[in-house]
Amino acid sequence: xxxxxxxxxxxxxxxxxxxxxxxxxxTRALREAVRTGRLAPGTxxxxxxxxxxxxxxxxxxxxxxxxxxxxxxxxxxxxxxGTRVAHRTVPRPGAVRAAPPEQDRRPAHDLRVGTADVSxxxxxxxxxxxxxxxxxxxxxxxxxxxxxxxxxLRAALADYLARARGVRTDPARIVVCAGxxxxxxxxxxxxRARGVRxxxxxxxxxxLHRDVLRRAGLRTVxxxxxxxxxxxxxxxxxxxxxxxxxxxxxxxxTGASLHPDRRAAVVDWASRTGALILEDDYDGEFRYDRQPVxxxxxLDPEHVVYFGTASKSLAPALRLAWMxxxxxxxxxxxxxxxxxEWGTGALEQLTLAEFIVSGAYDRHxxxxxxxxRRRRDRLVAALADRAPHIRATGIAAGLHAVLELPPGTEQSxxxxxxxxxxxxxxxxxxxxxxxxxxxxxxxxIGYGTPPDHAFGSALEALLGVLP
Amino acid sequence: xxxxxxxxxxxxxxxxxxxxxxxxxxTRALREAVRTGRLAPGTxxxxxxxxxxxxxxxxxxxxxxxxxxxxxxxxxxxxxxGTRVAHRTVPRPGAVRAAPPEQDRRPAHDLRVGTADVSxxxxxxxxxxxxxxxxxxxxxxxxxxxxxxxxxLRAALADYLARARGVRTDPARIVVCAGxxxxxxxxxxxxRARGVRxxxxxxxxxxLHRDVLRRAGLRTVxxxxxxxxxxxxxxxxxxxxxxxxxxxxxxxxTGASLHPDRRAAVVDWASRTGALILEDDYDGEFRYDRQPVxxxxxLDPEHVVYFGTASKSLAPALRLAWMxxxxxxxxxxxxxxxxxEWGTGALEQLTLAEFIVSGAYDRHxxxxxxxxRRRRDRLVAALADRAPHIRATGIAAGLHAVLELPPGTEQSxxxxxxxxxxxxxxxxxxxxxxxxxxxxxxxxIGYGTPPDHAFGSALEALLGVLP
Numbered sequence: 001x002x003x004x005x006x007x008x009x010x011x012x013x014x015x016x017x018x019x020x021x022x023x024x025x026x027t028r029a030l031r032e033a034v035r036t037g038r039l040a041p042g043t044x045x046x047x048x049x050x051x052x053x054x055x056x057x058x059x060x061x062x063x064x065x066x067x068x069x070x071x072x073x074x075x076x077x078x079x080x081x082g083t084r085v086a087h088r089t090v091p092r093p094g095a096v097r098a099a100p101p102e103q104d105r106r107p108a109h110d111l112r113v114g115t116a117d118v119s120x121x122x123x124x125x126x127x128x129x130x131x132x133x134x135x136x137x138x139x140x141x142x143x144x145x146x147x148x149x150x151x152x153l154r155a156a157l158a159d160y161l162a163r164a165r166g167v168r169t170d171p172a173r174i175v176v177c178a179g180x181x182x183x184x185x186x187x188x189x190x191x192r193a194r195g196v197r198x199x200x201x202x203x204x205x206x207x208l209h210r211d212v213l214r215r216a217g218l219r220t221v222x223x224x225x226x227x228x229x230x231x232x233x234x235x236x237x238x239x240x241x242x243x244x245x246x247x248x249x250x251x252x253x254t255g256a257s258l259h260p261d262r263r264a265a266v267v268d269w270a271s272r273t274g275a276l277i278l279e280d281d282y283d284g285e286f287r288y289d290r291q292p293v294x295x296x297x298x299l300d301p302e303h304v305v306y307f308g309t310a311s312k313s314l315a316p317a318l319r320l321a322w323m324x325x326x327x328x329x330x331x332x333x334x335x336x337x338x339x340x341e342w343g344t345g346a347l348e349q350l351t352l353a354e355f356i357v358s359g360a361y362d363r364h365x366x367x368x369x370x371x372x373r374r375r376r377d378r379l380v381a382a383l384a385d386r387a388p389h390i391r392a393t394g395i396a397a398g399l400h401a402v403l404e405l406p407p408g409t410e411q412s413x414x415x416x417x418x419x420x421x422x423x424x425x426x427x428x429x430x431x432x433x434x435x436x437x438x439x440x441x442x443x444x445i446g447y448g449t450p451p452d453h454a455f456g457s458a459l460e461a462l463l464g465v466l467p
Numbered sequence: 468x469x470x471x472x473x474x475x476x477x478x479x480x481x482x483x484x485x486x487x488x489x490x491x492x493x494t495r496a497l498r499e500a501v502r503t504g505r506l507a508p509g510t511x512x513x514x515x516x517x518x519x520x521x522x523x524x525x526x527x528x529x530x531x532x533x534x535x536x537x538x539x540x541x542x543x544x545x546x547x548x549g550t551r552v553a554h555r556t557v558p559r560p561g562a563v564r565a566a567p568p569e570q571d572r573r574p575a576h577d578l579r580v581g582t583a584d585v586s587x588x589x590x591x592x593x594x595x596x597x598x599x600x601x602x603x604x605x606x607x608x609x610x611x612x613x614x615x616x617x618x619x620l621r622a623a624l625a626d627y628l629a630r631a632r633g634v635r636t637d638p639a640r641i642v643v644c645a646g647x648x649x650x651x652x653x654x655x656x657x658x659r660a661r662g663v664r665x666x667x668x669x670x671x672x673x674x675l676h677r678d679v680l681r682r683a684g685l686r687t688v689x690x691x692x693x694x695x696x697x698x699x700x701x702x703x704x705x706x707x708x709x710x711x712x713x714x715x716x717x718x719x720x721t722g723a724s725l726h727p728d729r730r731a732a733v734v735d736w737a738s739r740t741g742a743l744i745l746e747d748d749y750d751g752e753f754r755y756d757r758q759p760v761x762x763x764x765x766l767d768p769e770h771v772v773y774f775g776t777a778s779k780s781l782a783p784a785l786r787l788a789w790m791x792x793x794x795x796x797x798x799x800x801x802x803x804x805x806x807x808e809w810g811t812g813a814l815e816q817l818t819l820a821e822f823i824v825s826g827a828y829d830r831h832x833x834x835x836x837x838x839x840r841r842r843r844d845r846l847v848a849a850l851a852d853r854a855p856h857i858r859a860t861g862i863a864a865g866l867h868a869v870l871e872l873p874p875g876t877e878q879s880x881x882x883x884x885x886x887x888x889x890x891x892x893x894x895x896x897x898x899x900x901x902x903x904x905x906x907x908x909x910x911x912i913g914y915g916t917p918p919d920h921a922f923g924s925a926l927e928a929l930l931g932v933l934p
Contacts, residue, residue: 345815
């Protein structure tokens with residue numbers, strides 16, 4: 001026994017490179033010996049005096065290490081019975097049963113829709129804004145943040161949105177969210193609590209948004225979408241529908257701007273019936289043929305919730321978006337948001353506030369507008385030149401375009417593109433399953449996605465798979 | 468009519484300081500005229516030619532501004548009827564009906580529990596880490612982040628937690644959250660979906676945590692808390708309880724370290740019954756009398772979910788926390804997290820990863836450990852000296868201490884303190900309403916809350932209100 005313990009002592013590998021010195025190293029080594037089963041449950045350990053002698057350590061060091069492991073539950077210490085390994089099988093951590101990642105291999109060319117050109121993220125300007133914001137922030141800014149957003153960012157947004165998007169608001173009605181989807185989920189829960197059961201959506205849109213609404217307990221009723229946007233006049237025919245989610249500036253993804261008559265119709269509907277319009281203004285800053293059309297919210301701030309985001313204008317990585325609420329909803333939304341405790345990091349918010357107030361946001365949007373506009377022009381010119389039977393539909397705006405295809409060809413073209421290493425989306429993916437809109441074959445081309453240097457080759461790859 | 472229009476033109480205030488030049492300024496001025504009612508619904512506007520002449524502008528500029536406002540819905544244009552103000556009453560934004568803020572006036576002295584000393588936030592080191600992380604990040608890092616956390620941060624945490632807290636994990640089992648509460652809410656939903664209905668909690672704890680669990684559809688069953696932490700042996704008596712939320716390293720807020728026998732009992736219970744332990748390790752890095760006791764998770768990684776946070780070690784403003792999951796739960800939690808789409812900003816995550824890997828996190832924790840330890844020592848010494856009948860209970864750890872009071876005095880002392888401008892919490896606030904634990908009067912003193920320069924006067928104020 002004495003011999004085996006001497007061996008044990010010699011075999012203990014004391015790794016002194018970790019933190020905490022000799023005692024911590026001995027604790028780790030003993031813990032590993034229990035974990036790996038080299039010390040079986042019930043085994044009595046040598047006295048601290050004898051192990052200390054074996055290892056040429058101070059007795060207290062060993063006694064302290066034993067004490068640590070008793071406190072953690074690896075060893076037990078009983079009067080008269082000495083220190084023993086606890087009777088417990090020590091399970092190994094299980095392997096992760098995770099679904100394989102959906103998009104593991106990166107495509108050679110990426111024209112999928114939904115992401116800005118993140119290679120153009122203004123790293124230096126962002127870091128400079130962060131430096132100014134964080135080094136001058138009052139200490140309070142590092143405490144628990146207001147779940148509705150930092151006052152400095154809300155003030156900067158109120159000013160910016162009025163100026164750039166014609167939104168009528170004050171900071172108290174702005175709620176900062178960790179992305180559009182969080183805002184939509186919170187608002188969905190508030191609507192449900194108010195008794196809303198059905199919500200109009202556009203026949204084409206992002207399935208994720210419909211899912212979020214469904215999880216909030218709302219039924220989605222699709223509206224017909226055509227070349228003038230959603231047929232908002234259909235809302236009056238659905239008695240149970242008390243809210244509608246729309247993309248007025250640039251229908252997502254088919255690309256129309258909502259016709260003035262339909263803007264009027266939907267605002268009148270909301271005001272007449274007390275319904276609520278959810279305005280998803282995801283890319284409102286990016287219009288190339290004219291001044292951007294101002295937000296619908298400006299027409300009726302008490303019946304429109306305006307949603308904006310930094311995901312398209314800056315980068316999705318920031319997870320920063322904002323809602324502008326009717327006054328009567330602000331308190332309810334704040335309550336749900338606070339109860340969920342999904343605050344957004346305050347330092348990023350302060351950085352964005354400084355980025356906006358300093359003018360860097362406007363400069364970046366202007367630069368990106370030019371970049372995206374050139375890409376769209378290049379796409380349209382290339383089509384006219386080399387695939388004149390394919391038309392880019394929708395207004396000159398945003399980060400994507402829709403290419404109408406000959407009937408029945410969409411699926412095979414998406415498939416062929418994938419084989420060529422070109423990732424892109426067919427329009428079918430965006431169609432609500434219960435949509436009344438007659439379907440047509442088309443590609444949704446996210447020309448804003450690739451970095452500048454890769455756009456040309458992605459465009460070539462696209463031209464190569466078009467019929 | 469011609470005269471009134473001439474006046475109208477002259478009265479239009481073109482503010483050219485905004486963005487977009489003359490056309491945008493004219494659009495804004497006309498929009499304001501409609502909004503404010505100066506242009507009544509139905510009013511026919513002057514022709515673009517005549518208004519252009521009045522204002523000395525190009526005709527196209529006026530026509531474009533009219534077009535903008537038609538597109539936005541403020542004006543209508545009909546063949547043969549000219550441009551008119553739309554028939555619509557324009558509601559003003561409503562006032563916000565918000566509850567008055569709870570803590571509007573800042574107290575002169577703040578010893579409330581729950582916040583770190585945020586005046587010590589390492590601004591320069593954080594900015595330096597951010598600069599290194601953001602300037603070297605690949606472009607991908609600016610796209611949509613992994614809802615379970617950026618791989619770089621998960622890798623840094625896996626290493627740190629093994630080293631500092633004895634946690635056994637790999638990055639695939641770590642999920643980054645926007646604070647502990649988000650993690651708890653997500654896990655609560657996963658447990659509910661697995662059929663768990665009841666969850667054990669400590670009799671003393673944060674009401675917000677019990678609320679989050681209740682909102683997830685779980686009933687909370689309080690366990691007795693005494694000087695050895697929660698009586699985990701009571702769990703076996705509750706047949707329906709299949710999970711338990713505990714603070715083993717430092718019971719919150721009463722301050723005990725969970726007794727080794729109770730650590731053993733709860734791990735055995737979980738392993739025997741297939742139950743899950745939720746280990747809230749909110750301040751595990753801060754122990755002053757010995758090496759911190761390693762995490763319970765190390766004993767049984769398949770039955771313990773470990774929760775850590777940067778709120779105590781760095782600052783709540785970051786909204787960064789982490790869960791370490793059993794392998795069998797990782798996929799389910801990832802799914803719920805992704806469906807909620809509550810991602811955390813990737814740039815902050817990259818900054819924290821760099822902060823940890825560079826050693827700045829360890830340095831900061833060491834510095835704060837010294838600072839908090841000194842404050843605790845000062846508090847204990849001051850009590851011994853000037854209020855020897857009041858005892859600070861609990862282990863020497865964390866950012867708060869509990870002071871036992873003579874029976875029946877807690878409420879009047881908290882009240883008296885408030886009158887003196889000293890904010891502090893009584894223990895009663897933390898007690899679960901249905902707790903089996905006999906209650907005692909005490910103060911929970913957050914000695915970690917004030918900045919260094921304000922701690923002395925806060926301590927004096929405290930001594931002034933003690934009986």
